[in-house]
Amino acid sequence: MRRPIERLRDMIEAIEAYASQGKDVFENDELIQVWIVHHLEILGEAAARLGKSFHKQYPEIPWEKIVAMRNILIHEYFGIDLQEVWNTVEYDLPELKQALQALLRSLSLDENPDA
Numbered sequence: 001m002r003r004p005i006e007r008l009r010d011m012i013e014a015i016e017a018y019a020s021q022g023k024d025v026f027e028n029d030e031l032i033q034v035w036i037v038h039h040l041e042i043l044g045e046a047a048a049r050l051g052k053s054f055h056k057q058y059p060e061i062p063w064e065k066i067v068a069m070r071n072i073l074i075h076e077y078f079g080i081d082l083q084e085v086w087n088t089v090e091y092d093l094p095e096l097k098q099a100l101q102a103l104l105r106s107l108s109l110d111e112n113p114d115a
Contacts, residue, residue, distance in 0.1 A: 004054055007046045008104045014043040015097045026086055033082060036089060037073055044070020061099055 002010075017039040026032050047055075047066040055063040069088065073080060 002049070004050055005104065005107050007050050008100055008107070010046040011043050012097060012100050012104065014039040014046070015093050015100070023086055023090070026089070027082070033085070037080065037085060040085065040088065041070050041073050044068075044073070058103055061096070061103065066096075 017035065021032070026036065044066050047061075047063055048070065050063070055061070073085075
């Protein structure tokens with residue numbers, strides 16, 4: 001079973017996989033679209049696997065929104081709004097990454113106070 005720290009690292013890695021090439025490349029390259037959607041699904045799955053009790057301990061992270069987006073991407077695959085996906089990449093993921101990194105640092109220090 002993966003520990004919360006490992007799942008948070010999974011989430012950060014999924015965020016780092018988003019398109020740094022920009023919106024034009026995203027809009028015109030189906031492989032990039034699939035790549036980004038896949039990593040958003042990973043992000044949401046890792047968040048879901050952390051569990052509701054973990055979510056309650058760290059309410060500063062929008063866990064419900066992350067998991068809800070994953071569910072939409074998985075279950076409404078052919079109805080995905082690519083503009084909404086791009087907006088998430090551009091506006092939500094940078095802030096989420098910072099929050100997850102801060103949480104990860106906090107948990108790492110709790111596990112290893114001498115670090």
